Amino acid sequence: MGLLTGGRGVRVTRRSFLKRLGGAGSGLVLLGAGGRTWPGEPTPSDTFQAAQETSFPPGKDPNSLIQHSALTFETRREAFGTSGIVPYERLFVRNNLPTPDPVFVADRDAWTLDVEGVARPGVLTIAELKALDVVTVATVLQCSGNGRAFFPHETSGSQWGVGAAGCVIWSGVPVRAVAEALGGVSDGVRFVTATGGEPLPDGIARDDVVVERSIPLEKGLEDAFLAWEMNGGPLPLVHGGPLRLVAPGYFGINQVKYVSRLAFTSTESSAGVMRTGYRVRPIGESGDPSQPSMWEMSVKSWINHPSGDRPRQAGQLVVDGVALGGMRGVRRVELSVDGGRSWQNAPLIGPDLGSYAWRHFAVPVTLERGTHTLASRAVDDAGNVQPADRMENHRGYANTSWRDHAVTVSVV
Amino acid sequence: MGLLTGGRGVRVTRRSFLKRLGGAGSGLVLLGAGGRTWPGEPTPSDTFQAAQETSFPPGKDPNSLIQHSALTFETRREAFGTSGIVPYERLFVRNNLPTPDPVFVADRDAWTLDVEGVARPGVLTIAELKALDVVTVATVLQCSGNGRAFFPHETSGSQWGVGAAGCVIWSGVPVRAVAEALGGVSDGVRFVTATGGEPLPDGIARDDVVVERSIPLEKGLEDAFLAWEMNGGPLPLVHGGPLRLVAPGYFGINQVKYVSRLAFTSTESSAGVMRTGYRVRPIGESGDPSQPSMWEMSVKSWINHPSGDRPRQAGQLVVDGVALGGMRGVRRVELSVDGGRSWQNAPLIGPDLGSYAWRHFAVPVTLERGTHTLASRAVDDAGNVQPADRMENHRGYANTSWRDHAVTVSVV
Numbered sequence: 001m002g003l004l005t006g007g008r009g010v011r012v013t014r015r016s017f018l019k020r021l022g023g024a025g026s027g028l029v030l031l032g033a034g035g036r037t038w039p040g041e042p043t044p045s046d047t048f049q050a051a052q053e054t055s056f057p058p059g060k061d062p063n064s065l066i067q068h069s070a071l072t073f074e075t076r077r078e079a080f081g082t083s084g085i086v087p088y089e090r091l092f093v094r095n096n097l098p099t100p101d102p103v104f105v106a107d108r109d110a111w112t113l114d115v116e117g118v119a120r121p122g123v124l125t126i127a128e129l130k131a132l133d134v135v136t137v138a139t140v141l142q143c144s145g146n147g148r149a150f151f152p153h154e155t156s157g158s159q160w161g162v163g164a165a166g167c168v169i170w171s172g173v174p175v176r177a178v179a180e181a182l183g184g185v186s187d188g189v190r191f192v193t194a195t196g197g198e199p200l201p202d203g204i205a206r207d208d209v210v211v212e213r214s215i216p217l218e219k220g221l222e223d224a225f226l227a228w229e230m231n232g233g234p235l236p237l238v239h240g241g242p243l244r245l246v247a248p249g250y251f252g253i254n255q256v257k258y259v260s261r262l263a264f265t266s267t268e269s270s271a272g273v274m275r276t277g278y279r280v281r282p283i284g285e286s287g288d289p290s291q292p293s294m295w296e297m298s299v300k301s302w303i304n305h306p307s308g309d310r311p312r313q314a315g316q317l318v319v320d321g322v323a324l325g326g327m328r329g330v331r332r333v334e335l336s337v338d339g340g341r342s343w344q345n346a347p348l349i350g351p352d353l354g355s356y357a358w359r360h361f362a363v364p365v366t367l368e369r370g371t372h373t374l375a376s377r378a379v380d381d382a383g384n385v386q387p388a389d390r391m392e393n394h395r396g397y398a399n400t401s402w403r404d405h406a407v408t409v410s411v412v
Numbered sequence: 413m414g415l416l417t418g419g420r421g422v423r424v425t426r427r428s429f430l431k432r433l434g435g436a437g438s439g440l441v442l443l444g445a446g447g448r449t450w451p452g453e454p455t456p457s458d459t460f461q462a463a464q465e466t467s468f469p470p471g472k473d474p475n476s477l478i479q480h481s482a483l484t485f486e487t488r489r490e491a492f493g494t495s496g497i498v499p500y501e502r503l504f505v506r507n508n509l510p511t512p513d514p515v516f517v518a519d520r521d522a523w524t525l526d527v528e529g530v531a532r533p534g535v536l537t538i539a540e541l542k543a544l545d546v547v548t549v550a551t552v553l554q555c556s557g558n559g560r561a562f563f564p565h566e567t568s569g570s571q572w573g574v575g576a577a578g579c580v581i582w583s584g585v586p587v588r589a590v591a592e593a594l595g596g597v598s599d600g601v602r603f604v605t606a607t608g609g610e611p612l613p614d615g616i617a618r619d620d621v622v623v624e625r626s627i628p629l630e631k632g633l634e635d636a637f638l639a640w641e642m643n644g645g646p647l648p649l650v651h652g653g654p655l656r657l658v659a660p661g662y663f664g665i666n667q668v669k670y671v672s673r674l675a676f677t678s679t680e681s682s683a684g685v686m687r688t689g690y691r692v693r694p695i696g697e698s699g700d701p702s703q704p705s706m707w708e709m710s711v712k713s714w715i716n717h718p719s720g721d722r723p724r725q726a727g728q729l730v731v732d733g734v735a736l737g738g739m740r741g742v743r744r745v746e747l748s749v750d751g752g753r754s755w756q757n758a759p760l761i762g763p764d765l766g767s768y769a770w771r772h773f774a775v776p777v778t779l780e781r782g783t784h785t786l787a788s789r790a791v792d793d794a795g796n797v798q799p800a801d802r803m804e805n806h807r808g809y810a811n812t813s814w815r816d817h818a819v820t821v822s823v824v
Contacts, residue, residue: 136761
């Protein structure tokens, strides 16, 4: 993975996008096969590499984020608010490839999407997608490895605590509307496969590095969409702008960024992140297409305040946190202030942004001097209860254990 | 108003806040009566005046905002998204006094609120307020003068089009919880009066400049709250941080920023913005306490896209906009593409953030070549229909006319 995480020496090679930008009359000047710039601007290799060397993406709040690597940033537990959404400044970042050059969002409406596996395959610009329809949906965005730090065995990948997750509001066009506009899905299709348009490093097989994921056709046509807006503004580059697939209720890897191709396919993608990566497998075993893929999220909650990072004064305080149902809404949340021996109801607060969003819970409690272990436990709309224990697996995926997510608070 | 809008020569004089900050052990160094700074930082007068000279508040997006004066910024019609909320970068700004020095948000939890008109009057810090309770509510924030530009008579004040409005999600503590924590409201109380803690210019009577508003006690105890969070982050300085009163469904002037005093009072405030300002009065008449005060908002909607700013291609496009009920939710919205001769249903999209929030509507329409007048008309939960005509009044307040807010689109 060393070649992919450093970001240096990666050249922009996505010629088709460059051709489109030039053809869209956007005033870009093409500088040979691999380069393009605005008149008077630095050359692309300068700007691209400079961007990769910046520690925090533009506008991200260093005080709210924990940096795990050049490309991974986790939201601190205490940096979550209670507003339902996580603003850009505080939202976690996890990219499998270096963030593309800002030229990707220089002319958003001119970005093109190749659509295959429909009656009339073709190319649609974002401007054309916007003319079809629009939906607005709030969803939890969560990395498959969120909570990996709590696994006792040695796991590779970012050691996320609770903050590789956020809830945001997206706007975009339903995948269904795109398929219908092009005459409907071809016979034999079973999956919707989205391909990220990031430039790929040289010298490595495409399938080993490309971000390409398949989701079941039923899910794609039910409520997946292609988003161009996040939290009321244009979808930021670092979060997949100008165009990202959103499969509500699914783990983050399925929310493919910089989508340049949407294919209705009869088989799952052969890309590494689909075929062997992001599979739930026993510790020590290799990834295999027969293992469960990281699709649907399930019920989970955790406490954000108090975070346990500092001693608190004895007396009343408000305990708050978040609860998500994954593919369902949240029915209720319980709070324990004694490590799980007893539980009380923790009322949900704020607007209900829909079943794919998370809910905040908040409850005033009085804590005496001493050490207290606070835990939360959510129940989804189908009655599924957040478990006490994690599901052990090689990569440390899908940790929903309430015990792992508990906080220990020192009260003085 | 010249003395108030320029911002130069205004000295920080709120000594009590400075004393509190010093007393809170925050490391601030007090430099005589009127100045304070961090060791090694520029002197306050430097930093404060520099801030006032900056055209756009930090982080605001110049491309999304129309600047009307040094302190007023309107969201462009086409800069509204469809996500339900307006992010900080795009949210309008309208302050009656210069934005305070950033020292106001240097130690948010240490900010103090004087509470009067309760059984046990006293001072509470934000940290203490946070220990009481928390609510999360989405509300429309709208200046009384939004839509003033459409009045035909000459009006003083910012010539707002549609964009002196936004919808945001707040978190804070209910006014009711504050009153209860201090033993309840005193006898004879009829209003909740909030006072802004901004520094006041020298040489002008306090009542003439202070931002102090009263709302009915019933409203205050029903659902008003003191907010410290907006859209998932700490309440930004320019929007009233660290503490702002939010009276859901009321016009912006009542959402007092930098609240330093919350008084349960038997009479309305004598401040100019309450006694004679923000009153609905016949054209040419002076303001008077007997006239209606700018409290409750009523049903209104407008189209954001297409904005009419440029010609559009013939064919299908998606028309979208926002609708608010003011004190109630939105039941439905209708769209006309022929200047109001005929109407069709415009479906609401996205999550319902509650009755004080706005809703987006969106409807794909096909437009032939020519000039088209597009209008929207909302109906609130009580069946009140947005009117065709504005209510004429001296200051150009409360414009809800669907005719005034229509857009003319050239289709080529």
